[in-house]
Amino acid sequence: MAENFTPESVEAAAERLLAARNGGPRIIDLPPALRPSDWKTAYAVQDALISRLGPVVGWKVGAADPQAEPFRAALTGQTVSLSPASVAHAGHAVLGVEAETVYRFDKALPPREKPYTEDEVLAAVGSVHAAIELVDTHFAAWGAATRLSQIADQFNHAHLIVGSGREAGAIVDAENQPVKLLINGEVVIDRRGGNAAGPAARLIAWLANGGATSLGGLKEGTYVTTGSWTGITFVAPRSHVEVAFEGIGTAVVDIGE
Template identity: 35%
Template structure:
């Protein structure tokens, strides 16, 4: 069995069993991002779970530095890990959980692989709805001194976990999505504020990037998939019993509880 397949099977087992580990044998760490993404596809094969969406992270240099990468990253979201708000997960079964407030774009048509890059206008037309959301990110590796290099994290799905999905935003194309302030409260106390303009420019920017990355690698996006477009409020470490409420003002609210 190749080292790539060995890592894929191991990561799939960790996901199935909702557990994590400290570090990773150097011989199993993928040598580069392209290899890591191939292993992530193998993880999908090993799990046999439906891919119902994607997550994006690290669109801007500040977050890239925090994530130890020089480019945006992406990962698969598996069924049945998209829940309607109010959502809840069992804290004890979450692996290094991080709640991230994000816009969620649901596609109405396929964006299949092709030679010509997709324009932002084409991607815009493919979006059936835009939602407020919270990504409940996870990682199969403990955040300790042995934390492995970024290619291992990419192979693990770039920290993908569950999604708490709010109601669709009415007439979102006519709203000032980029500049709408989002407020994140935890158990009623203010924790963070942010805007798409500061964090990702606009949800269509990361979405267009992902459409072209998945086109380049022969995967593509499919109608019905939901894409988590990147955190607007940074990364936090939740505790058991905490409820996070993201208030998008007139665009809606979404909540997630770590039971």
Template identity: 30%
Template sequence: MSAMTREDIVTAGAQRLIEAHERGVQIEVPEDIPLTAVEDAYAIQARVAERLGTPSGWKLGGIVKGEVPRYSRLFAEFSQESPARLFRQDYHLTFLEPELAVVLGEDLPARERPYALEEIVARVATLHAAIEVVDSRFANWPKVPPLWQLADGLSHGSFVLGGGVAAGDLHQMRDAAYRLTLDGEVAVAGRGGHPGGDPAVLLGQMINARMLESGAGFRAGEVFTTGTFDGVVGMLAGQRAKLTFAGIGEAQLQMH
């Protein structure tokens, strides 16, 4: 049998994940598809995204300090404003991530020269508390190779946009104080300590990386959620979550 071309890898990988979404099942990591390139993982992700819903923004994930964060799409169909109501039966997994998100107030047109962070910040309208719900199409999550996690939209399930404030210069993102409770009991709490460092810097890196790779800009109204401050917290049916970022806002979620 001849070796798979990059097009073969992307086509086959996308089809496996699209089928998992459409059937509502989890699958094993495809050992027969030699996914070894970041570019191919993004290409698979993009093809799957075309079938999932209406793009509404971006999530940052797979964050390693000192590296440009990886990213995937958010979708209007899987996003709600706080207070949100989700149904456990719609997910394979329900793990919560406490995050900060921003909403663009102006377009960021594509250009060859990277944007300085100050230019990006000037176009951000608001800063929000946000909860990402992690889910996976792979049965052995979290023991999934990073490139397959990237192909699978960085294990995205749903997104909840909470209350917010005018963005200002986004300085408050770095050392923001947060608390996530489940049924009133503190699950995680802290101040700053984002694994990637300053979320505003990560935002700028992601915007420039995606613009360079795709040649496309960003539109006013797009949401960017900048990755978890403190790992993931499991949530059960019947529980109520509340995330508070001091001086920024709160997000609430009830799981039915």
């Protein structure tokens, strides 16, 4: 963590992020003195924010491409729901939808000195599910804050809706898996593959071996979503959203007023 970023700075930054969620003014970015300048600082602020939001029940993890360093955000119970779900548009600056695949862990992977292998990680997965992540910003405008400030603020997470899934076969073909996104019954995306992060096993292993360790690792029952297959599609109030992953399952959310 940057030398000039003290534990008091971490707490102050978390409080500024929390204020916008509690109805306070939205800011373009964190003030320079409270703005993370490296990943370690951004995660420290995120952890402090999460401690104010509630117990961790899930994670989002992604990467720009299959070789890039992954990034993560912890998710709390207030923004994780089972499909079918309803989420109000009011109170959000924007609402974007992404089709994602979620892994539910039937076995905990606590922090340990010896790194978990990808095979060990996959063996801890009990099921894989179709899911929808809703994305938003708590800053004054979408994309206005620096990337590290966005990471500190759960990287634009608004809500995760976990749909139906399968228990056999945790491996999903990142290049050939068919996926559809429908809005109000109209197919807006129909493709094979599309998750820029690549195979999920690498991402989850990174999470188990470092990304999640500051908050106790991956607990039994945890949901881990591994990035968008469809990019972001922004939706208006009164939208019915459905995603379908062939051979895996479906997830549905109704966006209210």
